Amino acid sequence: MASVTVRGLALCTTSLLNFAFVFISGADLIRFVSFRAIYHNITGETTLCRDSIPWSVALRDSSVLRALAVDLGLLALFIVQHSLLAWLPVKQALQSVLGPLNRTAYCxxxxxALQILMRYWQPVTNAPCLWSVRQAPWSVWFPLLCFSLHFLCWAIICSILMIFDYPELLGIKQVYYDCLGLGDPLSHKSPCAQRLLSHLRHPVCLELGVVLWLLPALSLDRLLLAGALSAYLALAHSLDKQDLAYLCVQLNSKMQLFAQPHGGSVDATPNEDTDDHKKK
Known part of the structure; x- marks a missing residue:
């Protein structure tokens, strides 16, 4: 009994420490992707690039090519990690070794990988921007608009992650269910839900696309970051008509649930009027 308690305590501690690390990394990602890029442009003065340098010169600059090579390697590291550990043979092998901590290890x-990418990312400052909003009054208003839309998109992303079972996504529920002897949490979901989650683990493609591309100034390294992650998001999911039908059914059921109290009161009114008329 004591060994079971110690094992459960160790699993819970590991899972909660991982949750803290993932949460901090998520906050750093928001700062890296959105607010740092907008902050450089909030006054209308672009310091991310040098428009006075021609593209023909910038693309032959060794410092520019070196920075792009480092950034490309960091993106490859993240994509390989994120894809390799989600590959079914590797996933099954890790499941047999790590058990309920498999999802925790993945997160x-x-x-x-994200921390390494953000820590060693090399900005390309010796090349012109692909676009830059500098003319007044848009040099002030457009960064504020970007800030507002980024904030809204990140709020939507967090809400979607909560709806899609955030504890299970981070591996907390796997540990909790294992301690209670309930097995894998995904096994308690419907087959359609399991199929949907296997095709699209975190459905935030549109919102991430907005925060990746909507900026007052787009530098060369940001183009590489946005292009690589957008392509990866587009190729990673494999939704089909069956998943769409399941989502439509779930949406309709939620809408009916929200409309039920109002519908019930409307339906009750004619019955009451009919009863009063009969009594009269």
């Missing part, structure tokens, strides 16, 4: 390595 930890993902957050670690």
């Amino acid at each position: 930890f390595t993902t957050a670690l």
